[in-house]
Amino acid sequence: MKRTMVVSLGGNAILKHTEKGTAQEQFKNVYETSLYIIELIKEGYHIAITHGNGPQVGDILLAYYQAKDILPQMPLDVCVAQSQGMIGYMLQLSLKNILNKFQMDKSVVTLLTQTLVHQEDPQFDNPTKPIGPFYTALEATKLRKEREWIIVNDSGRGYRRVVPSPLPIGFVEECCIKTLFLEGTIVIASGGGGIPVIINEEGMIQGVEGVIDKDHAASYLASLIEAEILLILTDVERISLYYNTPHQRFIDKITASQAKKYLSEGHFPEGSMGPKVRSAINFLDKGGKKVIITSLEYAVDAVKGDAGTSITID
Ligand code: ADP
Ligand code: MG
Numbered sequence: 001m002k003r004t005m006v007v008s009l010g011g012n013a014i015l016k017h018t019e020k021g022t023a024q025e026q027f028k029n030v031y032e033t034s035l036y037i038i039e040l041i042k043e044g045y046h047i048a049i050t051h052g053n054g055p056q057v058g059d060i061l062l063a064y065y066q067a068k069d070i071l072p073q074m075p076l077d078v079c080v081a082q083s084q085g086m087i088g089y090m091l092q093l094s095l096k097n098i099l100n101k102f103q104m105d106k107s108v109v110t111l112l113t114q115t116l117v118h119q120e121d122p123q124f125d126n127p128t129k130p131i132g133p134f135y136t137a138l139e140a141t142k143l144r145k146e147r148e149w150i151i152v153n154d155s156g157r158g159y160r161r162v163v164p165s166p167l168p169i170g171f172v173e174e175c176c177i178k179t180l181f182l183e184g185t186i187v188i189a190s191g192g193g194g195i196p197v198i199i200n201e202e203g204m205i206q207g208v209e210g211v212i213d214k215d216h217a218a219s220y221l222a223s224l225i226e227a228e229i230l231l232i233l234t235d236v237e238r239i240s241l242y243y244n245t246p247h248q249r250f251i252d253k254i255t256a257s258q259a260k261k262y263l264s265e266g267h268f269p270e271g272s273m274g275p276k277v278r279s280a281i282n283f284l285d286k287g288g289k290k291v292i293i294t295s296l297e298y299a300v301d302a303v304k305g306d307a308g309t310s311i312t313i314d
Helices: 023-042 054-066 076-101 137-147 174-182 214-224 256-264 273-285 296-303
Strands: 003-009 045-051 108-111 114-116 129-135 151-153 159-163 186-189 195-199 205-207 229-234 253-255 290-295 309-312
Touching: 003 023, 003 214, 003 296, 023 045, 023 076, 023 296, 045 076, 045 174, 045 214, 054 076, 054 129, 076 108, 076 186, 076 195, 108 174, 129 137, 137 151, 137 159, 174 186, 174 214, 214 229, 214 273, 229 273, 229 296, 253 256, 256 273, 256 309, 273 290, 273 309, 290 296
Parallel strands: 003 045, 003 229, 045 186, 108 186, 114 195, 229 290, 253 309
Antiparallel strands: 129 159, 151 159, 195 205, 290 309
16 A cells, blocks of 8 residues: 655745746746655655636736736636646656656646635635735725725835635546546646635525635545645745744644644644644644655655654643
8 A cells, every 4th residue: 555645836846936937937937846746756645736816817817817808807717727727737747757758657637726615715805815915095995986896005015905815625527536636647626725715695606705714725635545645835835933033943743732832822824834734734634654854955854754744642
């Protein structure tokens, strides 16, 4: 029996903060990321992959906005689908080229994933997630009226649209993900948290404008395929207590209860490390064995127990 793992890629794995986001830059990053992923496969793991899409979906929205006089604007769920396709393609191409190079006989497929959310999720009444371009006060007033968007002043930097970030409760394509994974395919699923959809009053699947946290979707995916390990790759080698203070202390190994305690003490902020630790706890509560949080470069060492932070059941 192969050991199973979900690899969750942070923003950095596809686009670095300092880059513009050209196709060339993203292909190069994704290729390097794929080299690390293949090392995990060589270690004997069967993996599924998920990834963030923040900068990419931001660029897609900006592109539509800049072209507003000549192109129709697409709703956010459609933009998330576009970003899943784009990033999935780059991963499929890179992974397949490397698999071929090492004569490894494996298929890779991106599965456009619709993530189910509750129509009654409290986030729909109180959206908090800023997305897309910054607007002027004048543009903001116009867009609020024309598009019924909620636009807020984003920490004095300008006006920005905020959308709900509801919790994932399922994937429409659950069966396909499981079947493909079980037969040995490397499945790329729930990219960017997945395309948010609800089941409406008529019982139909319907896209909604929102952004699902990719860490929460990763945890759901890992539970769904009953992965042993959830490997969350971000841009720090280990998580810390008292992060960014003179008292900072790295964490090597903790249990789910300790993680809960540190979370409640405020060591992991909501916009960054919080959702990762929360989704780690969730996955372990639902039967997962181990969560590892580390950076790409340390992925293989961390899996061997020589780097990163591991969180396990009590
Ligand atoms: P990703 O794209 O991988 O989701 P995020 O920026 O959302 O990346 O989260 C990772 C970031 O969390 C790190 O770069 C770090 O700056 C920040 N962070 C906040 N609190 C902590 C902590 N306690 N330990 C380590 N990193 C932390
Ligand atoms: Mg994040």
